[in-house]
Each structure stands twice: as structure tokens, then as C-alpha cells.
Amino acid sequence: MAAGVAAWLPFARAAAIGWMPVASAPMPPPPREKRRGQDGLIILNVSGTRFQTWRNTLERYPDTLLGSTERDFFFHEETNEYFFDRDPDIFRHILNFYRTGKLHYPRHECISAYDEELAFFGIIPEIIGDCCYEEYKDRRRENTERIQDDEENENNKDLVLPELSFRESMWRAFENPHTSTMALVFYYVTGFFIAVSVMANVVETVPCSSGPNRAKEVSCGERYALAFFCLDTACVMIFTVEYLLRLIAAPSRYKFVKSVMSIIDVVAIMPYYIGLVMTDNEDVSGAFVTLRVFRVFRIFKFSRHSAGLRILGYTLKSCASELGFLLFSLTMAIIIFATVMFYAEKSSSASKFTSIPAAFWYTIVTMTTLGYGDMVPKTIMGKIFGSVCSLSGVLVIALPVPVIVSNFSRIYHQSQRAEKRRAQKKTRLARIRATKSGGANAYLQYKRNGMLADAEEEASKEAGKSLVCKINPTFETQHHHLLHCLEKTTNHEFVDEQTYETNCMEVSLTKPSMSRSSSLSSSPHGLSSCCTRRNKRKSFSVSNSNMVGGRRGSIQELSTIQIRERPMSNSRSSLNAKFEETLPLNSEEQSYITAAVISMPTPPVTTPEGGDSASSPDFLQSNIVRVSAL
Amino acid sequence: MPPASMLIILELFCSSCKDSVEDELELSAARHRPEALEQLEAQTRFSRKELQILYRGFKNECPSGVVNEDTFKEIYSQFFPQGDASTYAHFLFDAFDTDHNGSVSFEDFVMGLSILLRGTVQEKLNWAFNLYDINKDGYITKEEMLDIIKSIYDMMGKCTYPTLKEETPRQHVEIFFQKMDKNRDGVVTIDEFIDCCQNDENIMKSMQLFENVI
Numbered sequence: 002m003a004a005g006v007a008a009w010l011p012f013a014r015a016a017a018i019g020w021m022p023v024a025s026a027p028m029p030p031p032p033r034e035k036r037r038g039q040d041g042l043i044i045l046n047v048s049g050t051r052f053q054t055w056r057n058t059l060e061r062y063p064d065t066l067l068g069s070t071e072r073d074f075f076f077h078e079e080t081n082e083y084f085f086d087r088d089p090d091i092f093r094h095i096l097n098f099y100r101t102g103k104l105h106y107p108r109h110e111c112i113s114a115y116d117e118e119l120a121f122f123g124i125i126p127e128i129i130g131d132c133c134y135e136e137y138k139d140r141r142r143e144n145t146e147r148i149q150d151d152e153e154n155e156n157n158k159d160l161v162l163p164e165l166s167f168r169e170s171m172w173r174a175f176e177n178p179h180t181s182t183m184a185l186v187f188y189y190v191t192g193f194f195i196a197v198s199v200m201a202n203v204v205e206t207v208p209c210s211s212g213p214n215r216a217k218e219v220s221c222g223e224r225y226a227l228a229f230f231c232l233d234t235a236c237v238m239i240f241t242v243e244y245l246l247r248l249i250a251a252p253s254r255y256k257f258v259k260s261v262m263s264i265i266d267v268v269a270i271m272p273y274y275i276g277l278v279m280t281d282n283e284d285v286s287g288a289f290v291t292l293r294v295f296r297v298f299r300i301f302k303f304s305r306h307s308a309g310l311r312i313l314g315y316t317l318k319s320c321a322s323e324l325g326f327l328l329f330s331l332t333m334a335i336i337i338f339a340t341v342m343f344y345a346e347k348s349s350s351a352s353k354f355t356s357i358p359a360a361f362w363y364t365i366v367t368m369t370t371l372g373y374g375d376m377v378p379k380t381i382m383g384k385i386f387g388s389v390c391s392l393s394g395v396l397v398i399a400l401p402v403p404v405i406v407s408n409f410s411r412i413y414h415q416s417q418r419a420e421k422r423r424a425q426k427k428t429r430l431a432r433i434r435a436t437k438s439g440g441a442n443a444y445l446q447y448k449r450n451g452m453l454a455d456a457e458e459e460a461s462k463e464a465g466k467s468l469v470c471k472i473n474p475t476f477e478t479q480h481h482h483l484l485h486c487l488e489k490t491t492n493h494e495f496v497d498e499q500t501y502e503t504n505c506m507e508v509s510l511t512k513p514s515m516s517r518s519s520s521l522s523s524s525p526h527g528l529s530s531c532c533t534r535r536n537k538r539k540s541f542s543v544s545n546s547n548m549v550g551g552r553r554g555s556i557q558e559l560s561t562i563q564i565r566e567r568p569m570s571n572s573r574s575s576l577n578a579k580f581e582e583t584l585p586l587n588s589e590e591q592s593y594i595t596a597a598v599i600s601m602p603t604p605p606v607t608t609p610e611g612g613d614s615a616s617s618p619d620f621l622q623s624n625i626v627r628v629s630a631l
Numbered sequence: 632m633p634p635a636s637m638l639i640i641l642e643l644f645c646s647s648c649k650d651s652v653e654d655e656l657e658l659s660a661a662r663h664r665p666e667a668l669e670q671l672e673a674q675t676r677f678s679r680k681e682l683q684i685l686y687r688g689f690k691n692e693c694p695s696g697v698v699n700e701d702t703f704k705e706i707y708s709q710f711f712p713q714g715d716a717s718t719y720a721h722f723l724f725d726a727f728d729t730d731h732n733g734s735v736s737f738e739d740f741v742m743g744l745s746i747l748l749r750g751t752v753q754e755k756l757n758w759a760f761n762l763y764d765i766n767k768d769g770y771i772t773k774e775e776m777l778d779i780i781k782s783i784y785d786m787m788g789k790c791t792y793p794t795l796k797e798e799t800p801r802q803h804v805e806i807f808f809q810k811m812d813k814n815r816d817g818v819v820t821i822d823e824f825i826d827c828c829q830n831d832e833n834i835m836k837s838m839q840l841f842e843n844v845i
Contacts, residue, residue: 008688009845013710016723018755019762020783021837022828023776023807028837040829101691162845211809383738432790479844481708486840491784493791493801495713501790 025492029485032478044082050089058099065123091118106133112140195302198236205229237273269299327401334397338364338390345383368394434524646662652653663696663735697734726762756825770818776804
């Protein structure tokens with residue numbers, strides 16, 4: 002609820018006259034108006050820059066320095082103004098907050114200077130408006146991170162972490178090699194062995210010089226087969242041990258097994274074990290050879306060591322649709338041109354274009370402007386179409402590639418921004434919800450504590466520990482009176498969420514009676530006598546736990562009443578006999594009846610501490626009499 | 632590849648073009664200046680100072696000088712955070728917008744407030760009748776009353792005690808008609824309404840409730 006619309010509260014209250022003819026219950030009396038001082042101009046001199054504003058504007062937020070009596074400390078008699086030795090540029094925003102109800106954060110200001118000014122003037126930064134809140138939070142976070150980094154650099158050596166189980170510390174070591182020297186050693190050792198294994202795979206296919214008695218050259222792999230086998234075994238052992246350790250340390254094994262890196266690990270070491278099992282079988286040696294190809298996947302294990310590789314993989318994954326489109330359009334073009342070339346070259350003799358699939362190779366080579374020259378068209382038509390093919394190849398490939406590149410950068414930036422927004426969205430929604438419920442809860446708290454106008458200090462402190470600055474108590478009491486009028490119009494009460502939930506469950510069990518105002522016209526005198534007494538103590542205190550001691554007031558938290566069947570407090574028993582007559586009326590629905598009895602508005606608002614018994618009976622006579630079995 | 636870079640440049644250029652066209656079409660909102668202070672003083676029952684305070688508040692929220700229905704609904708909803716005040720705000724807006732031009736100027740605002748806060752009981756009841764009579768034909772039908780009552784109950788929101796039932800507004804309407812509709816013809820006329828309200832003590836008392844709001 003913005004105090005910015007405080008100026009419209011008189012309008013909302015005046016419009017409440019529209020409810021009067023249809024109201025089911027009499028209205029509560031209005032809160033006592035505080036004496037309005039003359040609204041004058043206040044001069045605020047901030048380091049020489051003079052600001053002027055109405056006193057009422059500043060007093061909208063009595064919780065801040067400028068809105069409370071704290072500003073008197075800064076009053077300068079000689080010049081009849083308030084002098085602050087602070088930054089006038091930032092003060093401009095603070096004063097605008099009073100004027101508009103929205104606090105903005107200027108981007109060019111230093112975040113710590115701004116925070117200091119806010120703290121000085123007693124304004125909570127959480128009320129910064131939505132337009133500037135993200136920026137403010139970002140800068141705040143950067144600042145705190147910078148401070149944290151500085152602190153970490155200072156006491157890096159003595160960083161002792163509290164209990165981390167061995168498993169957790171192992172996992173941390175795996176994920177962050179920089180945490181401990183062991184992790185770093187492990188990191189480099191695995192990296193080294195990956196490199197060695199890949200190099201071995203490459204080198205073993207190089208032809209080594211053949212021995213004197215051999216006719217053909219053999220690859221190094223065949224010549225030094227044992228050496229390579231030992232090397233391979235060593236690498237695979239290291240990789241297996243690493244994989245098993247990761248599997249043990251993983252906090253969620255199922256998630257780990259599903260992850261891409263673990264699949265790569267498995268694919269890297271599986272061929273070796275399969276090869277061990279299948280060495281003697283000659284038929285599947287062909288398959289065995291194929292399996293060795295998979296050993297090259299070990300190179301992907303490097304992605305744990307290189308962040309860039311990971312980002313590349315991720316972005317390729319996210320660009321999958323664009324790549325798919327590229328592939329599709331290429332395939333279309335290939336098929337078209339291959340068909341055309343085949344039929345064009347069909348007439349020439351000894352052409353290499355034996356079939357359409359054979360022409361595919363030519364088309365691909367031509368479109369990507371490779372032009373190997375192993376297949377060339379010989380007929381004139383073939384040459385014409387061949388040139389068209391190569392020209393269009395340039396276009397077809399050139400078109401999607403910038404799209405992919407721009408998609409690339411767009412996705413990258415978007416993911417960055419989306420992550421930021423996602424991180425802030427939850428807090429943002431929580432903030433909005435808190436301020437909204439703070440406003441609503443303020444009213445419920447207010448009801449719980451009774452409608453007070455005079456002891457507003459305590460009431461406004463308890464009524465609504467919300468994120469927003471406390472609004473002018475007069476505004477609050479008037480707003481609460483308005484909400485109370487609405488309750489009386491509809492004959493229903495506001496309750497908070499949990500109460501509503503419990504009510505729903507209760508309602509499903511018992512059927513409430515819908516008889517409306519069975520107005521009891523009990524003798525006013527009897528009422529007045531007991532009720533004036535009530536005014537002085539905490540009356541109707543059925544639920545002691547929720548009531549704050551010493552509060553006048555009568556509107557109870559109905560949920561607590563509902564739980565009991567019969568009110569047991571002494572004050573209830575000393576009530577007028579007429580009330581007790583009503584209780585046996587609907588005996589099976591006592592819970593509701595007692596609630597109804599209690600929900601009478603007494604007029605504590607206008608009676609001061611002394612309790613003029615003369616004034617209260619008048620109110621009681623006119624307002625109390627309705628007892629409605631809700 | 633030169634064609635590639637040219638394509639990128641082309642794409643960026645096209646995207647920036649689109650925005651400027653849309654910006655031009657947005658005309659600045661309608662602006663309105665109220666009548667002179669003296670005239671308003673003569674037409675309403677507010678003093679000069681009160682008018683000044685009212686106008687300052689009004690212009691703070693609506694710098695253009697007029698309130699359109701959406702702004703009105705937004706402002707009014709801020710006072711009733713638990714429920715949905717937009718339907719009732721719509722009816723209120725219609726009641727304030729006496730010339731039915733879709734916006735409430737400061738004059739309309741102040742005229743309405745003058746009746747509500749400083750008017751006689753007769754005028755206030757008249758205003759209330761005008762509020763309930765949605766189609767302004769001089770009769771309140773049950774449907775109109777049902778709409779009004781439903782909108783009031785909407786403002787309460789969901790979390791009420793006792794829980795709002797489907798038939799609660801309807802029953803409320805029934806009670807109202809029983810009280811007001813003397814000749815049982817299914818509609819309430821202005822005379823029936825004013826008669827009945829003047830005989831009802833509670834209503835009379837509640838009309839005086841907001842005398843000193845300003």
C-alpha cells in the first residue's frame with residue numbers, strides 16, 4: 002500500500018458512503034482525528050542546497066529521520082531551517098521518495114555512498130522501486146563480493162572449514178581443483194594421463210621403420226604392441242579409479258550417472274574391457290577394431306579441464322534447431338542438384354555420375370566450394386548446372402551461418418540475463434508478496450490488538466512488521482477504519498491465510514447456520530455497565546495467548562475462539578444474563594455462536610484512558626445491539 | 632565471409648527501424664487543466680484551502696489532470712489489498728464520471744466529493760442511488776443490486792470469516808429488497824429508496840460518518 006496514494010484516502014473513505022444503504026451491520030465509529038497542525042513549508046538546507054517541501058509530505062513516513070522529531074536535532078535557529086551536512090545530490094532522491102512514495106537509485110552514484118545516506122536518513126533500501134531495484138541489487142552484490150574477495154585474500158591460509166564429511170570434501174576436491182593441493186595434483190595427473198592416452202592412440206598408427214627382415218612397414222602399434230598395451234592398461238586403470246572415486250563421492254549418484262561427463266568416462270574405458278574379454282574370438286576382431294575408435298573419446302575428458310570446451314558443447318546443444326535447419330536446407334539443395342546433374346550427365350559416355358547418390362558426392366564437394374575434381378561434368382548442360390550449383394552453394398551455406406552465430410551470441414547473453422533475472426525473481430516476488438501481505442496483516446494485527454487511536458506507538462510497531470516504512474499512524478487508523486466499515490457492510494471478517502485454511506476444514510465438518518442478524522435488544526444499561534468495565538481491562542480475553550496485555554478492544558481473533566466450544570474465561574461468566582440466553586439457542590453450533598457474541602464493536606476508539614462512562618453508553622446503545630449468529 | 636557480415640549488419644539495421652515507427656504513433660496523453668479556483672469554490676462546498684489540498688493530491692497521482700478508468704482502479708485497489716476492488720471501482724468510476732466521457736477530471740472528482748462529504752443527507756442518498764443504478768434508468772433492479780453487492784464482496788477477498796458462499800450476495804440482495812421495495816414490484820425507485828433510508832436509523836447515522844475526512 003503506497004503512501005503515495007495517501008492523498009486519495011479521503012476519497013476512498015468518502016466513497017464508502019456507497020456501502021451504507023446495503024450494510025448488514027452498523028458501521029464502526031470513525032477514528033478520532035488528530036489535531037491538524039498548520040501545514041507549512043519546511044526548508045531543508047543540505048550542504049548549501051536548499052530544498053523546500055510541505056511538512057505533511059515529510060510526515061508521511063514517521064519512521065524516518067525527516068518524518069519524526071529526530072529532525073529537530075538538525076534545526077538551525079539563526080536561519081530557521083534544518084541543516085544537514087550531507088550530499089545534496091543523493092538527498093534529492095531521498096526527498097523524492099517522500100514526495101512520490103518511490104525510492105530510486107541513481108546509476109552513477111557509488112553504492113556505498115548511497116547506502117550510507119539511506120542509513121543516515123533512516124530509510125530501508127528494500128523499498129527501492131521496481132524500476133531501480135535490480136540495478137541496486139546487482140551493484141550491492143558486486144560490492145559485497147569485492148569485499149569478500151578482499152577478505153578471502155587476507156586470510157586464505159587459515160581457512161578452516163567446519164565439518165565437511167570426507168565424501169563431501171572429496172566431491173568438492175573433484176569439482177574444484179583449486180581447493181586443496183591434493184585436488185590440484187589429482188587434476189594434473191588425470192590431465193596428463195588423458196594426454197598420454199590420446200597421444201598413444203595417435204602414435205600407434207604411425208608406421209615405424211621396418212626391421213631388416215620385413216618386407217612391408219608396420220605401424221608402431223604392432224611393433225611395440227606390448228609397450229602400448231601396458232600404457233593403455235595404466236591409463237585405463239587410472240581412469241577407472243577416477244570414475245569409481247567420483248561415483249562414490251557424488252552426492253546424487255543417479256544424477257551423476259546420467260550426466261554427460263560420466264557417460265564420456267564410461268565410453269572412454271569400456272573398449273578396453275570389452276577388448277580384454279573378446280581377444281581370442283576371430284570373428285568379432287573387426288568389431289574389436291571398431292571399438293578402438295571409441296578410445297578417441299578420451300579427448301572429451303578434457304572438457305573437465307577446460308571451461309571453453311564446456312561452453313562450446315552447451316551452445317551447440319542450444320543451437321540444435323538452427324543446426325538442424327542448416328542440415329535440412331543443405332540436404333534439400335543436395336538432392337535437387339544431384340538429380341539435375343545426374344540427368345544432365347546421363348547422356349555423356351563414361352561419366353562418373355552413375356546414379357543420383359553418386360552425384361551427391363559431387364554436389365557436396367561443389368556446394369562447399371571444395372572442388373576435388375574427382376568428378377567433373379562433361380556436357381554443356383552439366384557444366385551450366387554445375388556452376389549454378391557452386392554459386393548457390395555459397396549462398397545456402399552463407400545464409401544460416403550468421404543466423405547461428407547471432408543466435409549463439411543472443412542465447413549466450415540471454416542465458417546470462419535470464420539467470421540473473423531468475424535469481425532475482427524469487428526475491429522480487431517475495432518482496433512484493435511481503436509488502437502486500439504486510440498491508441493486509443497490518444490490519445489483522447490491528448484488529449487483534451484492538452482499535453486504538455491513542456497508543457499508536459505500540460500499535461503501529463506491532464501492527465505490521467512489514468518491509469515498508471511505517472506510514473503515518475493517522476493514515477493507518479483511517480485506512481483500518483475503512484476496512485472495518487467494509488467488514489460491517491458485508492458482515493464478514495478479514496482473516497489471514499492460515500485461519501482461512503483451518504476454517505475451510507472446519508466448515509466441511511459442521512454446517513453453519515445462515516440465520517443473519519438476530520438482533521437482540523438487550524437492555525442497554527446492562528450492556529453499558531458490563532461493557533464499560535470491559536473497556537478498561539482486556540475484555541473477552543478468551544484466548545490469552547494472542548492478546549497483548551492491557552489492550553482495550555473487543556474484536557477477537559475469531560479463529561482462536563472457534564476452537565473452543567464454550568468460552569471459559571471469567572469475564573464471560575460475569576456477562577449479562579441476556580447473553581447467556583442466546584448461547585443455548587443453537588447448542589450444536591456453539592462455536593459459531595460464541596464467535597458471534599464476541600464480535601461486537603465496542604467503541605474504545607474515542608474513549609480515552611479515563612473512560613468517560615457518559616460517552617460510552619451512547620455508542621453502545623446505538624451500535625452494539627446486533628448479535629449475529631454467523 | 633563478406634556476405635555473412637553484410638547480412639548481420641542488415642539484420643541489426645532492420646530491427647532498430649521497427650522501434651522508431653511504433654514510438655511515433657504513441658501520442659502524448661490527454662492533458663487537462665481544471666477551472667479556476669474561485670469557480671470551483673463557488674460550485675462546491677469546499678474552502679479554498681481544502682481545494683488546494685485536494686488538487687495537490689489529485690495531481691500527484693495523475694499528472695495529466697484526468698483519471699482514466701485503469702488508473703482509478705489501480706488507485707482504489709491499493710486500499711483493499713486482500714480482495715479484488717476493480718469491479719466496484721468501475722461502478723464508482725461511473726458514478727463520478729457524470730458526463731460519461733470515460734475520464735474523471737478534477738471537477739468531477741471535487742463535485743462528487745462535495746456531495747459525499749458536505750452534502751445534505753438527501754444528496755448523499757441520491758448519490759448512492761445513482762451508484763446502484765448501473766444503467767441510470769431511475770430504477771434499481773435485482774440484477775443491478777446483485778452486481779453491486781457482488782463487487783463489494785469481491786473486495787473482501789477470499790480469506791474471510793465466515794467463508795463467503797455462493798448465495799451470500801444473493802441473500803444480501805433479498806434482504807435489501809425486502810427492506811426497500813415497498814410496493815413489491817421488483818424494482819426500487821428513488822423515492823422508495825430515500826424514504827426507506829430516512830426511516831432507518833443506522834443508515835442515517837452512518838451517513839454522517841465521514842463528515843470530517845478532509
